[in-house]
Amino acid sequence: MTTPRGVISLKPADCTSCMLCVRECPTWCISLDSHQAPDPETPAGARVRLINVLDDFRIDFSRCMSCGICVEVCPFDALAWESETDYDEPTRDALTHHTDRMSSHRGTSSKP
Ligand code: SF4
Ligand code: SF4
Secondary structure (H helix, E strand, O other): OEOOOOEEEEOHHHOOOOOHHHHHOOOOOEEEEEEEEEOOOOOOOOOOOEEEEEEEEEEEOOOOOOOOHHHHHOOOOOEEEEOOOEOOOOOOHHHEEOHHHHHHHOOOOOOO
């Protein structure tokens, strides 16, 4: 498969599971699972805040049209373009990249 703009990488630690990219993607090819947990940085004595913890993030690249909206709307720069434009997958299902695969793309272009 050849993509016109490269592949999208994810930095999981910067993703707050805010769902903005999921909602803005015009082809609905982004999905994620998350759960809520107490914020470990809640100051002692303060009311415990809950934060979203990312369990899995997915992009189905068989439906992605490389518009870049997800990269643009992410408020935390958790998504980035990487330069890899050719990658082969043995099955259609394998074109859905999960957190681990998307993380492995990170830094393969000049963007940190
Ligand atoms: S580049 Fe566009 S189509 Fe592809 S995942 Fe991002 S928002 Fe969706
Ligand atoms: S917009 Fe960014 S922070 Fe929000 S869910 Fe998507 S990747 Fe994560």
